[in-house]
Amino acid sequence: MxxxxxxxxxxxxxxxxxxxxxxxxxxxxxxxxxxxxxxxxxxxxxxxxxxxxxxxxxxxxxxxxxxxxxxxxxxxxxxxxxxxxxxxxxxxxxxxxxxxxxxxxxxxxxxxNPFGSNVEVKEQAEQSYLRDCLILAKENPLIRQTIVFLVLSKLDALYFLTNTFKIYEIILSDLGINKNKATYKRELQNNFPEGIRKYIDFFLLGNFKEYVNSEKGAGILSRHVSTNQPYDKAPLDLEEIDSNIRNFINHWLRIKMQERFGYYYTVEYKPSREEYMKDEDYDF
Incomplete structure (x- = not known):
């Protein structure tokens, strides 16, 4: 073992x-x-x-x-x-x-794919969001790639925007959305529930693509270097991108879980906020 x-x-x-x-x-x-x-x-x-x-x-x-x-x-x-x-x-x-x-x-x-073929697996885990995420990751290569890209984006700051962009492309493609803003607004935007639409709009209709692809925007974190692609807007908040991509995945998985299991979870990522200890905290 x-x-x-x-x-x-x-x-x-x-x-x-x-x-x-x-x-x-x-x-x-x-x-x-x-x-x-x-x-x-x-x-x-x-x-x-x-x-x-x-x-x-x-x-x-x-x-x-x-x-x-x-x-x-x-x-x-x-x-x-x-x-x-x-x-x-x-x-x-x-x-x-x-x-x-x-x-x-x-x-x-x-x-x-770390899941071996012809491996006997006992169905004994309790139902939970974690269990069902892992089942979907095992069964669906796109979901597995998405989870891998998410965790790899945390290994180093240089990987963050590149892997986030890959996740964004995977989910849009799976939802049948090309990256044309006008077509999405005209033909598709109202087809999606409000929850996931919020994140589609953030990544597709905002400045995410332009920022990530421009060295003038994202600097050393950009997907491309030595380009003349302009970016004259305000820098994007990396913490907001991080929070939104995780919840974009969560809302996408709601759709996938409904299709696979007949139910879904209303899970949202919330950043943990650590506070420094105050003087009174030492008064035990």
Whole structure:
């Protein structure tokens, strides 16, 4: 059995929930009775111990999908280790690392689809938004790509606008909307519920495309460099883009969940606001 070491403030509670049919968090105790948490999956257990590279890249792709789904509701995610552990039947835990590089075709293939074929999966998870997001990500390549792009946009500031633009293109295409503003306003705008229309209008009718594509607008974050594409409007708020793209995905998934399950969730992403402690907070 394979396990990828993970950390999060959610570890304790997630290890005690059946939140997905395809992956789970489990724990072990060391000699000091310290609880350590791992990501496990039947899609990992189908890989032989001799193929630790594939096991690691698959686990890495699975934890990214989990993190991407978690980002649709908030900002808490899991961090993970560079080693992957194999749990042998005799209770010996073997850690594997020292992969040759992180740019292999194996990593690419697992990122595209980390769900193994002919893997028996038990239908035991409790119904929840997280469970159903992961089911859709498993079944629908476009949804899986969207979740991957969302989580990859958080790896580095340079990836943010490029991956957000990819998400915007995927959802518009799936909704049957070309990127012509006039055609959308004239023929399609009133066909969509108010909830998702708000986000279509923000990304399509606002200055998002022009800003992202112009070095004069987004600077080093732009999709293109060394172009003469003008941008003479106010810079866009990156936090607003971040919040809106997550909720654009949420409202798109409402449609997908209604089609797949016959129900949907009214989930909205709300940024977490951390406040610094005040002097009176230290008066216990």
């Amino acid at each position: 394979w396990g990828l070491y993970v950390q999060s403030s959610m570890s304790f509670s997630m290890a005690r929930k059946s939140f997905s049919n395809d992956l789970y968090i489990f724990s072990t105790f060391d000699n000091s009775e310290h609880e350590t948490y791992f990501l496990g999956s039947p899609h990992l257990d189908s890989i032989a111990e001799s193929d630790s590279d594939q096991a690691y890249y698959r686990a890495k792709a699975l934890i990214r999908l989990l993190n991407g789904c978690l980002l649709l509701r908030g900002d808490l995610t899991f961090t993970y280790d560079e080693d992957i552990c194999f749990f042998r039947p005799n209770s010996v835990i073997k850690a594997y690392s020292n992969r040759k590089n992180d740019l292999s075709i194996v990593e690419y293939e697992e990122l595209v």
